Amino acid sequence: AQSVTQLDSHVSVSEGTPVLLRCNYSSSYSPSLFWYVQHPNKGLQLLLKYTSAATLVKGINGFEAEFKKSETSFHLTKPSAHMSDAAEYFCVVSGGGGNKLTFGTGTQLKVEL
């Protein structure tokens, strides 16, 4: 069985300040972990993925995430938020073969001037 918990349903930051979106996972297997972003009325876009290589993963648009097995966490960060980052972010886990994805409940990121 696998699951993800996104610890914050809403996060609000000022433009130019760091972003931290928190995610904890549970998996019976060695997991693959992903972050997806969904802008309003747009499709899902893959931000980054972890698949047992380097624990610090760099993605698109300046985002990165660190896989910490001891803490079962995969938090998403960005050094400086931009207005265009405002969107819904989903932490996702895949494991045990079959590529079935389990989505977290999502974190709504708001970026203020």
Add this chain to the structure above:
Amino acid sequence: SAVISQKPSRDICQRGTSLTIQCQVDSQVTMMFWYRQQPGQSLTLIATANQGSEATYESGFVIDKFPISRPNLTFSTLTVSNMSPEDSSIYLCSVVTSGYEQYFGPGTRLTVT
């Protein structure tokens, strides 16, 4: 990556009717999936569309309600049968590429009145 299109992009349907959603991929893929995103919610996997065999459904989803076809490696359909207002959701198809990344279509926004 993969380019995925879905038809229709949105529809408004009356209760008791059925709607078939099409998913087309620009390359041959082994694994295709169908997800549902209810209003304000995260994504839930409905089923895995298997080429040449019956779809594999997740708990809570049945073939009579959500029949799926997968006639070849680039195309699949999902039918939402005997619709009720509770079926109002965004329905998304996704594919897994050779890089084990999962890409999503733009979604079909269904409203049942």
